[in-house]
Amino acid sequence: xxxxxxxxxxxxxxxxYLTFMLDEQCFGLDIEYILEIxxxxxxxxxxxxxxxxxxxxNLRGKVIPIIDMRLRFHKAPREYxxxxxxxxxxxxxxxxxxxxxxxxxxxxIADEHISxxxxxxxxxxxxxxxxxxxxxxxxxxxxxxxxxxxxA
Amino acid sequence: MADITINDSMAEMYxxxxxxxLEQLDQILLGAEKSNEFSKEEIDSIxxxxxxxxxxxxMMEFSGxxxxxxxxxxxxxxxxNNGIDRDLNEDLCNLVFQANDFLKEEVEKVEGGEPLNTxxxxxxxxxxxxxxVLKGETPVAPASAPAETGAAPPQAEQAEQAExxxxxxxxxxxxxxxxxxNVRAMIILNKIREIGLRCVSxxxxxxxxxEAVQEIVARGFRVKIDDHSxxxxxxxxxxxxxxxxxxxxxxREYRLTRQxxxxxxxxxxxxxxxxxxxxxxxxxxxVAEVYPDIRSVPAQLMNNEDAVQQIIHEGFLLVVxxxxxxxxxxxxxxxxLHVKSxxxxxxxxxxxxxxxxxxxxxxxxxxxxxxxSEAGEPAADLPARSARPEAAPAQVAPVQAAPxxxxxxxKQNLISVSLNKLDALMELVxxxxxxxxxxxxxxxxxxxELENFTKSxxxxxxxxxxxxxxxxxxxxxxxxxTFQKMFRIVRDMNKKLDKDVELxxxxxxxxxxxxxxxxxxxxxxxxxxxxxxHGIESREERLAAGKPAKGKIVxxxxxxxxxILITVQDDGKGLDRDALLNKxxxxxxxxxxxAEYSEKEAFLLLxxxxxxTKSEVTEFSGRGVGMDVVKKNIEKIGGAVSIESxxxxxxxxxxxxxxTLAIIDAxxxxxxxxxxxxxxxxxxxxxxxxxxxxxxxxxGTQMVLIRNECYPIIRLYDVFDxxxxxxxxxxxxxxxxxxxxxxxxxFADELLGQYQVVVKPLPSYLSSYDLRDDGxxxxxxxxxxxxxxxxxxxxxxx
Numbered sequence: 001x002x003x004x005x006x007x008x009x010x011x012x013x014x015x016x017y018l019t020f021m022l023d024e025q026c027f028g029l030d031i032e033y034i035l036e037i038x039x040x041x042x043x044x045x046x047x048x049x050x051x052x053x054x055x056x057x058n059l060r061g062k063v064i065p066i067i068d069m070r071l072r073f074h075k076a077p078r079e080y081x082x083x084x085x086x087x088x089x090x091x092x093x094x095x096x097x098x099x100x101x102x103x104x105x106x107x108x109i110a111d112e113h114i115s116x117x118x119x120x121x122x123x124x125x126x127x128x129x130x131x132x133x134x135x136x137x138x139x140x141x142x143x144x145x146x147x148x149x150x151x152a
Numbered sequence: 153m154a155d156i157t158i159n160d161s162m163a164e165m166y167x168x169x170x171x172x173x174l175e176q177l178d179q180i181l182l183g184a185e186k187s188n189e190f191s192k193e194e195i196d197s198i199x200x201x202x203x204x205x206x207x208x209x210x211m212m213e214f215s216g217x218x219x220x221x222x223x224x225x226x227x228x229x230x231x232x233n234n235g236i237d238r239d240l241n242e243d244l245c246n247l248v249f250q251a252n253d254f255l256k257e258e259v260e261k262v263e264g265g266e267p268l269n270t271x272x273x274x275x276x277x278x279x280x281x282x283x284x285v286l287k288g289e290t291p292v293a294p295a296s297a298p299a300e301t302g303a304a305p306p307q308a309e310q311a312e313q314a315e316x317x318x319x320x321x322x323x324x325x326x327x328x329x330x331x332x333x334n335v336r337a338m339i340i341l342n343k344i345r346e347i348g349l350r351c352v353s354x355x356x357x358x359x360x361x362x363e364a365v366q367e368i369v370a371r372g373f374r375v376k377i378d379d380h381s382x383x384x385x386x387x388x389x390x391x392x393x394x395x396x397x398x399x400x401x402x403x404r405e406y407r408l409t410r411q412x413x414x415x416x417x418x419x420x421x422x423x424x425x426x427x428x429x430x431x432x433x434x435x436x437x438x439v440a441e442v443y444p445d446i447r448s449v450p451a452q453l454m455n456n457e458d459a460v461q462q463i464i465h466e467g468f469l470l471v472v473x474x475x476x477x478x479x480x481x482x483x484x485x486x487x488x489l490h491v492k493s494x495x496x497x498x499x500x501x502x503x504x505x506x507x508x509x510x511x512x513x514x515x516x517x518x519x520x521x522x523x524x525s526e527a528g529e530p531a532a533d534l535p536a537r538s539a540r541p542e543a544a545p546a547q548v549a550p551v552q553a554a555p556x557x558x559x560x561x562x563k564q565n566l567i568s569v570s571l572n573k574l575d576a577l578m579e580l581v582x583x584x585x586x587x588x589x590x591x592x593x594x595x596x597x598x599x600x601e602l603e604n605f606t607k608s609x610x611x612x613x614x615x616x617x618x619x620x621x622x623x624x625x626x627x628x629x630x631x632x633x634t635f636q637k638m639f640r641i642v643r644d645m646n647k648k649l650d651k652d653v654e655l656x657x658x659x660x661x662x663x664x665x666x667x668x669x670x671x672x673x674x675x676x677x678x679x680x681x682x683x684x685x686h687g688i689e690s691r692e693e694r695l696a697a698g699k700p701a702k703g704k705i706v707x708x709x710x711x712x713x714x715x716i717l718i719t720v721q722d723d724g725k726g727l728d729r730d731a732l733l734n735k736x737x738x739x740x741x742x743x744x745x746x747a748e749y750s751e752k753e754a755f756l757l758l759x760x761x762x763x764x765t766k767s768e769v770t771e772f773s774g775r776g777v778g779m780d781v782v783k784k785n786i787e788k789i790g791g792a793v794s795i796e797s798x799x800x801x802x803x804x805x806x807x808x809x810x811x812t813l814a815i816i817d818a819x820x821x822x823x824x825x826x827x828x829x830x831x832x833x834x835x836x837x838x839x840x841x842x843x844x845x846x847x848x849x850x851x852g853t854q855m856v857l858i859r860n861e862c863y864p865i866i867r868l869y870d871v872f873d874x875x876x877x878x879x880x881x882x883x884x885x886x887x888x889x890x891x892x893x894x895x896x897x898x899f900a901d902e903l904l905g906q907y908q909v910v911v912k913p914l915p916s917y918l919s920s921y922d923l924r925d926d927g928x929x930x931x932x933x934x935x936x937x938x939x940x941x942x943x944x945x946x947x948x949x950x
Contacts, residue, residue, distance in 0.1 A: 044939040045826065047872035048926045049918060056915060058933050061583055065915045094917040149917070 002091045019104035034146040035088040066097040109133045173201045187247045197227040223279040240457040313798040323372040324399040333368040334358045348650030352376045418467040429453045429464040447471040576733040581623045588616045632660035644745040645684040658708035671789045675782040679720040687724030721804040727797035728753040755795040759783040818909045821900035823868045824876030834945045836888040891945035
């Protein structure tokens with residue numbers, strides 16, 4: 001289990017993003033939302049909720065819902081493997097786990113490298129984007145954590 | 153929006169305190185109204201309540217609340233000093249109820265973070281006008297009153313006199329025949345000047361003046377003090393001065409009815425503790441260690457059977473010559489063995505005649521602010537010597553004056569704890585209970601003989617059980633608080649509807665989980681209103697039906713086997729099955745032929761949304777919140793509602809609620825890979841069934857026949873969309889469950905056994921999906937760390 005402790009002092013969080021891979025694309029999440037990263041554990045399916053919420057999980061006595069990001073972004077599901085991780089995020093007092101293909105890195109991205117998301121996104125991910133970071137030829141899509149959790 | 157953050161602990165404290173004070177006020181008012189009399193204690197309590205609310209509200213800067221509280225405080229301060237005419241009692245009650253309601257509303261707004269009402273002129277004016285009436289002024293001219301009342305309050309404790317009194321004026325009367333009044337007056341004057349106050353006295357010339365003596369004796373020694381804020385100090389000073397019979401500060405009178413400065417501690421020993429004289433002697437010698445000059449009544453303790461009787465009946469009196477050392481004595485008494493109660497009182501040296509020992513009833517020293525006498529000659533009607541403690545000033549505050557007069561001392565042994573902490577504790581204890589069973593029934597231990605381990609494990613199990621019980625009991629509060637609130641509703645509605653209904657409480661001391669107490673308040677209120685409004689007939693109708701004119705609502709709570717039953721019962725007209733069915737048909741709520749409805753089923757129609765038996769909306773009920781809301785609220789806390797009624801005799805609504813929500817007994821069942829938990833209290837039986845016993849109706853609904861009753865089959869894998877190999881009725885197991893008035897057979901793969909589970913709510917993130925309506929109330933963490941969903945049968949059966 002690759003547990004990363006990322007909770008640093010508040011002011012050092014600005015401009016830092018946790019980047020992860022999903023279906024060959026690189027995404028970034030503002031690091032202030034992230035609590036921890038854990039491996040995939042047993043989950044309990046909950047009926048009658050949207051399919052992208054794949055279940056609930058016991059995180060040290062706390063029950064948290066898990067969202068599969070592939071399903072959230074309307075992408076084809078994939079078998080979980082050794083690299084599959086759950087990013088535990090907290091936004092508006094909700095703690096939620098996000099299943100991603102693999103963790104990339106913690107990147108410093110300066111504001112000047114971030115541009116507004118394209119008006120009409122080519123795919124469903126566009127709904128959750130808050131910016132596009134282009135740096136050294138690398139393109140990373142920065143996501144809005146709140147919208148991932150709360151938008152329909 | 154007012155800028156109030158309620159998570160602020162100060163605000164929380166304020167709300168808690170103010171709410172409980174207002175509730176207390178309600179109780180007092182109801183009591184006073186019933187007996188049509190305001191007792192001295194009641195007036196004092198109301199005064200104190202208002203005083204506290206005023207103070208804390210002013211601190212929180214809720215000026216509207218503070219002002220109203222202040223007004224009421226003024227009013228009661230006047231009543232305290234001057235009494236109130238019996239005829240005005242009712243008006244006073246109504247007025248204070250009105251003020252109370254206003255305050256409650258405002259406090260509710262504070263709670264909700266809403267802007268507060270600043271327009272309090274109306275209420276202020278009615279209080280002022282009432283005060284005017286009390287003072288015998290013409291009620292039609294309220295304009296003159298505010299000036300007067302407005303002038304008085306710079307000192308909160310300041311009382312108003314019948315005529316306008318200069319708040320800075322101090323009038324002192326000396327003991328009769330104490331001689332040299334002028335010199336004594338001068339000493340006092342000097343002392344006042346010593347504490348840095350400027351003052352003018354009347355008579356001005358004090359030395360060698362026989363006239364001054366005469367005037368002081370006749371009219372008292374008058375001192376005018378400029379700085380009103382320092383009056384407390386002066387009061388303090390005068391209390392400590394010798395030979396003062398009484399004095400008034402700004403119109404409030406204090407009587408010092410002692411001839412000698414002394415205090416006494418009256419001690420009662422536990423009933424039936426035997427050898428009271430020995431115990432008294434022991435206590436006396438303990439006290440003597442810290443205060444050698446102690447004396448006692450009775451003085452002769454050893455070998456004195458009379459002393460035993462006296463101690464039992466009148467208490468054992470410890471006389472402390474120096475009042476400032478009473479504290480030390482009290483400290484010893486408090487630690488004394490077998491001491492049931494103790495209270496301090498003024499002690500006055502017995503003169504030649506026998507001491508008039510007040511009995512136990514009077515022993516609790518009253519909060520001793522003497523009633524102000526009529527202006528004029530206060531000294532004249534002062535008894536030369538009074539042993540009655542009521543007249544004594546509150547120099548040493550009683551530890552607690554018990555209302556039953558027993559003088560029982562209850563030490564402050566309560567603390568208020570935030571519910572969040574208790575929740576956290578409960579959760580933790582739940583984890584421990586589960587972990588304990590994880591450890592002791594670990595598969596690794598299977599087949600291993602471990603004598604010592606087994607012993608310790610057994611001990612651990614016992615302790616965790618106790619821990620669980622205790623932490624659960626922490627959250628238990630009596631339902632009386634919620635029940636008591638209903639008195640007010642009944643009272644108000646009695647007045648409005650001109651009915652005569654009596655509310656009877658049964659089992660109000662029953663304790664239930666705090667969450668439950670909070671959640672039953674609204675449903676109960678609704679039911680009581682319903683009973684008052686629709687249930688109980690008018691006096692004429694009742695008499696015509698051969699019932700007593702006085703209606704009855706019984707509110708009862710009782711414990712039965714891990715559940716609490718709360719019943720609201722009235723002796724009104726009851727439910728009419730046909731009327732209910734007609735109504736339901738009108739609203740299109742019937743699902744089958746009306747003739748097929750049993751009486752019980754017909755009653756349950758009442759709980760459906762959109763059903764109201766009375767077409768017109770009245771002030772009290774029918775405001776859109778119907779019985780369906782009651783039902784929903786009760787189900788939210790895991791309870792069920794049922795209705796019983798006899799036409800013409802009344803109806804009863806029964807809530808059946810689990811005692812606590814945190815830990816329940818549940819049956820674990822497997823469906824495919826999932827493990828689901830069904831609360832054990834809804835399970836009637838479990839059984840295997842063969843395909844022949846299954847009947848299928850026209851809609852394809854499968855049913856099973858048990859003891860001539862047909863039950864629909866609910867297949868869990870189907871309802872919850874789970875994958876399982878077990879779909880044939882023979883392979884799985886059927887569980888007959890009954891909840892919310894209906895029953896069904898639940899089909900699962902297999903039973904995994906009965907366990908205690910800690911109920912955890914589902915993550916708040918999922919709350920928008922209304923999983924409760926789909927039959928899932930929460931989840932629990934199993935021994936292996938995985939999660940099991942807890943099913944709620946009531947909504948699943950629907």
